[in-house]
Amino acid sequence: MDNQNAIEFFEGQNLLYMQIFGNLRPVCLMWACELGIPDIISNHGKPITLLELVSALQIPPSKVGFVKRFMRFLAHNRIFDIHESQEDHHELAYALTPASKLLVNDSIHCLSPMLQFMTDPCNFFLVMASDSRMVDLVLKNCTSIFEELDSIVDVGGGTGTTARIICETFPKLKCVVLDLPHVVANLTGSNRLSFVGSDMFKSIPQADAVLLKWVLHDWNEENCIKILKRCKDSISSKGNRGKIIIIDAVINEKLDDQDKTQTKLCMDIAMMIAFNGNERTEEEWKQLFIGAGFQHYKIYHTFGFRSLIEVYP
Numbered sequence: 001m002d003n004q005n006a007i008e009f010f011e012g013q014n015l016l017y018m019q020i021f022g023n024l025r026p027v028c029l030m031w032a033c034e035l036g037i038p039d040i041i042s043n044h045g046k047p048i049t050l051l052e053l054v055s056a057l058q059i060p061p062s063k064v065g066f067v068k069r070f071m072r073f074l075a076h077n078r079i080f081d082i083h084e085s086q087e088d089h090h091e092l093a094y095a096l097t098p099a100s101k102l103l104v105n106d107s108i109h110c111l112s113p114m115l116q117f118m119t120d121p122c123n124f125f126l127v128m129a130s131d132s133r134m135v136d137l138v139l140k141n142c143t144s145i146f147e148e149l150d151s152i153v154d155v156g157g158g159t160g161t162t163a164r165i166i167c168e169t170f171p172k173l174k175c176v177v178l179d180l181p182h183v184v185a186n187l188t189g190s191n192r193l194s195f196v197g198s199d200m201f202k203s204i205p206q207a208d209a210v211l212l213k214w215v216l217h218d219w220n221e222e223n224c225i226k227i228l229k230r231c232k233d234s235i236s237s238k239g240n241r242g243k244i245i246i247i248d249a250v251i252n253e254k255l256d257d258q259d260k261t262q263t264k265l266c267m268d269i270a271m272m273i274a275f276n277g278n279e280r281t282e283e284e285w286k287q288l289f290i291g292a293g294f295q296h297y298k299i300y301h302t303f304g305f306r307s308l309i310e311v312y313p
């Protein structure tokens with residue numbers, strides 16, 4: 001084997017082992033949450049030293065080395081930051097990163113229910129609600145998309161977390177949450193928020209706009225076209241001024257960085273195995289819109305790994 005081939009061989013070998021052992025990443029993340037490490041660091045108010053962390057975890061001092069290696073792994077994966085003190089014998093201290101700030105339990109955008117889904121999938125609506133709290137950031141950045149509306153139906157809107165935030169942000173807007181009857185049974189609304197138990201494949205109440213957040217990626221092309229046609233009926237009284245607002249991923253391997261594409265493609269596999277659904281490229285979205293009889297669409301790519309798409313008849 002010449003030098004170049006040997007380099008490629010070992011790079012290939014490393015990549016393969018990284019993928020094989022990579023399944024430990026979500027497992028370690030879950031253990032970190034179960035141990036309460038993000039909360040401990042947050043409550044500490046400043047970077048926590050290794051010994052302080054071991055003491056807070058009530059782990060015997062003989063196991064300090066295990067905690068140190070565990071934290072090194074998580075820091076390498078950008079879940080925590082490691083600070084090394086210059087004075088205190090190079091003592092290590094750990095801080096939260098943007099990722100672990102989202103695992104602190106009293107934070108409004110806390111995503112730890114999403115992580116718990118791995119061990120307890122029964123809590124599906126809690127998981128979805130945790131994701132929906134990010135909608136406040138979407139709304140802040142695109143008020144013009146919603147402020148012209150008088151009414152909106154959140155189709156597949158679950159227990160109404162998104163709709164409640166929309167109502168709070170836009171005080172004139174009336175919001176209907178449509179989901180399956182057993183999901184919305186016993187939920188109470190307000191004068192501007194109501195719940196309808198129905199099948200989105202059959203009928204959707206009339207409104208100025210329909211919101212579909214994280215719904216279409218659960219379904220194959222044929223079913224998405226059926227849903228979109230029902231949505232088109234729902235906005236028909238507005239002529240060409242009604243619209244569908246979709247919040248979902250748009251795969252773009254050329255423009256996105258490695259991390260964003262990784263997230264979208266992982267979710268694509270989860271959707272494929274679990275629901276026969278998929279994440280889509282812009283071209284695949286366009287084909288859905290044409291198939292359902294829509295004429296125009298506009299994509300806003302500014303919401304992390306998901307985009308907001310306005311679709312017009």
Ligand SMILES: C[S@@+](CC[C@H](N)C(=O)[O-])C[C@H]1O[C@@H](n2cnc3c(N)ncnc32)[C@H](O)[C@@H]1O
Pocket residue numbers: 128129131132155156157158159162178179180183198199200201212213214215218
């Ligand atoms: C992935 S969840 C998304 C929930 C919510 N939009 C969010 O972003 O948190 C999909 C939702 O679609 C609902 N759903 C599934 N089939 C449905 C149907 N035939 N009619 C109405 N809702 C349906 C589910 O109950 C669930 O709440």
Ligand SMILES: COc1cc(-c2oc3cc(O)cc(O)c3c(=O)c2O)cc(OC)c1O
Pocket residue numbers: 114117118127214215217218267270271273274275
């Ligand atoms: C992100 O949108 C959805 C996610 C899920 C979902 O699905 C799976 C599937 C799987 O095989 C393993 C998993 O850990 C998960 C999840 O954690 C998870 O959240 C389900 C959805 O609709 C039913 C979604 O729309």
